[in-house]
Amino acid sequence: MKKACSVVRVLPVLLAAVLVALASSDGPTGDADLAAFNTKFRDVILKMDNAGTVTLWAADGVSLLPDTAPMVGKQAIARFMDSVTKDLSGYHVTKEEIEWKDMRVSGDWASEWGFVHQEVMPPGEKPAIEVYGRIALVLHRDMGDGWKIEQEMWQSGPKP
């Protein structure tokens, strides 16, 4: 019976490990991590911190902006952001409000969408530019480094 007893000891451990993995995949840990991601996502946009934004992307992530060809991969996204910053030299993001909706976590994948209100201050005496829109993200959990953007879509939207 030695073999059977060994199986008795090992199986509950395996089963417990699988059940813990299942439970944690949809649990509050995932949600807290996603909330932390969302705070960082807002902060790097507000600070126009392009390098910080790039760290939030998966290596093969795709960004879908209206009327623009898809940008695929961290390098393409970094180049795009640098070109925007160059074109908008002297502009500052003074408000970045995102009201996230339908935050969903299933295993190592998550999705969410949100209302976005951005205020951008041009150089000189020009009035602030108010931008309203919506964003939808699909994220993948990078073990040890939190959620990373795999897919991003933006659209313009009316003032809510």
Place this chain on the structure above:
Amino acid sequence: MKKACSVVRVLPVLLAAVLVALASSDGPTGDADLAAFNTKFRDVILKMDNAGTVTLWAADGVSLLPDTAPMVGKQAIARFMDSVTKDLSGYHVTKEEIEWKDMRVSGDWASEWGFVHQEVMPPGEKPAIEVYGRIALVLHRDMGDGWKIEQEMWQSGPKP
């Protein structure tokens, strides 16, 4: 040892059930169901079959169209589609091509996005209207009735 032997018999069954559940959540069954959903999604648009489109939605699904307030729930989406059909009386959808990308299944949730090319024929002798854009969906598996749309976002896009 009777109790121990009973545990030996039951645990492998439990473990196997959990592992089968894990394996099937990301397996080809999910993908085949999603492919079937995609075919139906295209067909109901092509046929302008509003009732058929509504059956593909989750009860609390949200539709996000550019510059339009979010539509939440099957009834709101059905009303919107009926108003579009009424406004476009005499128009026919003659082409509905969707090239789906990044189809991802994790447990009972899935996401995907795609390039859309739609051709609409107005009444009379007017030329066809060509529409290019992108769609992103988040879907939830309805046990026994396939994937249902929980979230939809559209954006206009250049001709690929």
